[in-house]
Amino acid sequence: MTKPAISYDDILDAARQIKGVAVRTPLYESPAFNERVGGRVFIKLENMQRTGSFKFRGAYNRLSRLTDTEKAAGVVAFSSGNHAQGVACAATMLGIKATIVMPHDAPALKVARTKGYGANVVIYDRYKEDREAVARSVAGDSGAVVVPPFNNEYVMAGQGTAGLEIAEDLQALGVTPDQVLVNCGGGGLASGLFTALYHHFPGISGYAVEPDTMDDVKRSLETGTRQSIDPDARSVCDALLTQSPGDLTFGVLQHLGVTGVTVSDAEALATVGFIARELKIVGEPGGVVSPAALLHGKVDGRDKVSVCIVSGGNIDPALLKDCLDL
Amino acid sequence: MTKPAISYDDILDAARQIKGVAVRTPLYESPAFNERVGGRVFIKLENMQRTGSFKFRGAYNRLSRLTDTEKAAGVVAFSSGNHAQGVACAATMLGIKATIVMPHDAPALKVARTKGYGANVVIYDRYKEDREAVARSVAGDSGAVVVPPFNNEYVMAGQGTAGLEIAEDLQALGVTPDQVLVNCGGGGLASGLFTALYHHFPGISGYAVEPDTMDDVKRSLETGTRQSIDPDARSVCDALLTQSPGDLTFGVLQHLGVTGVTVSDAEALATVGFIARELKIVGEPGGVVSPAALLHGKVDGRDKVSVCIVSGGNIDPALLKDCLDL
Numbered sequence: 135m136t137k138p139a140i141s142y143d144d145i146l147d148a149a150r151q152i153k154g155v156a157v158r159t160p161l162y163e164s165p166a167f168n169e170r171v172g173g174r175v176f177i178k179l180e181n182m183q184r185t186g187s188f189k190f191r192g193a194y195n196r197l198s199r200l201t202d203t204e205k206a207a208g209v210v211a212f213s214s215g216n217h218a219q220g221v222a223c224a225a226t227m228l229g230i231k232a233t234i235v236m237p238h239d240a241p242a243l244k245v246a247r248t249k250g251y252g253a254n255v256v257i258y259d260r261y262k263e264d265r266e267a268v269a270r271s272v273a274g275d276s277g278a279v280v281v282p283p284f285n286n287e288y289v290m291a292g293q294g295t296a297g298l299e300i301a302e303d304l305q306a307l308g309v310t311p312d313q314v315l316v317n318c319g320g321g322g323l324a325s326g327l328f329t330a331l332y333h334h335f336p337g338i339s340g341y342a343v344e345p346d347t348m349d350d351v352k353r354s355l356e357t358g359t360r361q362s363i364d365p366d367a368r369s370v371c372d373a374l375l376t377q378s379p380g381d382l383t384f385g386v387l388q389h390l391g392v393t394g395v396t397v398s399d400a401e402a403l404a405t406v407g408f409i410a411r412e413l414k415i416v417g418e419p420g421g422v423v424s425p426a427a428l429l430h431g432k433v434d435g436r437d438k439v440s441v442c443i444v445s446g447g448n449i450d451p452a453l454l455k456d457c458l459d460l
Numbered sequence: 461m462t463k464p465a466i467s468y469d470d471i472l473d474a475a476r477q478i479k480g481v482a483v484r485t486p487l488y489e490s491p492a493f494n495e496r497v498g499g500r501v502f503i504k505l506e507n508m509q510r511t512g513s514f515k516f517r518g519a520y521n522r523l524s525r526l527t528d529t530e531k532a533a534g535v536v537a538f539s540s541g542n543h544a545q546g547v548a549c550a551a552t553m554l555g556i557k558a559t560i561v562m563p564h565d566a567p568a569l570k571v572a573r574t575k576g577y578g579a580n581v582v583i584y585d586r587y588k589e590d591r592e593a594v595a596r597s598v599a600g601d602s603g604a605v606v607v608p609p610f611n612n613e614y615v616m617a618g619q620g621t622a623g624l625e626i627a628e629d630l631q632a633l634g635v636t637p638d639q640v641l642v643n644c645g646g647g648g649l650a651s652g653l654f655t656a657l658y659h660h661f662p663g664i665s666g667y668a669v670e671p672d673t674m675d676d677v678k679r680s681l682e683t684g685t686r687q688s689i690d691p692d693a694r695s696v697c698d699a700l701l702t703q704s705p706g707d708l709t710f711g712v713l714q715h716l717g718v719t720g721v722t723v724s725d726a727e728a729l730a731t732v733g734f735i736a737r738e739l740k741i742v743g744e745p746g747g748v749v750s751p752a753a754l755l756h757g758k759v760d761g762r763d764k765v766s767v768c769i770v771s772g773g774n775i776d777p778a779l780l781k782d783c784l785d786l
Binding site: 157160162163164165179181182184186410411413414415416417447451454455458459 | 483486488489490491505507508510512736737739740741742743773777780781784785
């Protein structure tokens, strides 16, 4: 097996880079959640991160490393919404021009927010066009740098800083986790966060959690080679609609021995409602699949210490209203 | 002026009493909120406290001090909902029988949750009956101890532990606040929290924030004597519907030199929507009046370091849905 794309030191380096710029988000132990799961659960609240999701961490770590020439040429990113906002916000803070390629079915709120952070938005058809080709064509001869949403060392290490903060907070409490569950699309967050947490707590079990219609990472881990999802597959978890893991992210997850698990869309939506009513926090469907896996017994949390994450809270108000009744 | 009812040492004592039982809630600095206010704002998230509001702190501090004889006789409390839940939950944890007297118009959710924590609930008419008389009649000859919602030294000191945590977190960040805004009903939270924060930061300006139809504390502070609200006054902030401050709470607020300010119901409701959409947290109307005062310029936060609090998140889902559109 080849050497993993990122190391613990890369995450320490990313943490120095984003210090004072990213929000150091809370690690929340909720009595109501503990009671439902039957064990102790610590929830990292990345919905409270700048731009409403963890994506700002990786975007800022990547963009702040560009050379002056690259910064002058601008950046291009392709994203259903959270990476878009992270790149747009980081670019504005760093004085870089950003163009974001977004799918036609991205939540209206995410498109509006991405524009609000100052980016130029280009829309493409998720099911008919290849977004990377569109992004490259937008970048064209301008010399603009394409910022991938997950399969990049700086992006992965940046997302990993969330794991570093979890480890610091748990160590301050004197708590050693038994298992860690992470929401997983392309694996940027999962690869970074697990790298940090396996370093601090070598005995943990790691679970990458996906929507059951988007189980490419689970099948990739089970078969040992990267698998893709059916192009006709759909999920309400718009933040997790990736075709397959990247070679870099998959390499890290495979190296660490992470296990894939899935939840249904109904379970994700019910979890959005549960955490709003009981935990008083707003999450989006793709942002709550790891708490959903614990709530719905996909991973047994009874009599254990678990860590999971609410990775984003950029949900359209109309959908949040529906979830409040679930 | 007489000696204040509680001291800083009482709050340290309360902190030892509730350690490991109450949630040590986050202090949240949101870039989106900072931008709207034009300064730095640190928001204490007591909506994430056990039972969904700060009230658990004071209730547990009071109930855990009862003698064995008192514990055996049980407790009675009168509350529109958050104190009810705090007392019910603390009583169950301590093995004490609790009867809660609640107004007929308390939010259905709060009544259901209070029963859910194991309390016996008695309903009375807020506008026709005197709740303290009802509570005493319920207590009757049983020897049950009435647990007041704010005008009690243990309750005030318990609520003050939220202020102690704020001071600790700000000192760890090396930040000194210019001003502190606290939601205010009867003044239990405000008196405790300000006692802790004026101790650590003697130069701060303190603001007690009320609904504008419930400005008894503001007028009391302005006139120097305790004032009452018009019995016909109404507000959507059900957590803050107190007739007048207590003698103990008012004495502390007056001693410290706190200033009263008010917000409208419309401003409170709009703030519930804003913090759900932008900060990804769920607050109830009475729980967000201090952030509302900053958002709506009732207290100028520009180029300052402000502290405020989301003191509760027990909002009926139907009302939260309405607020999401504001």
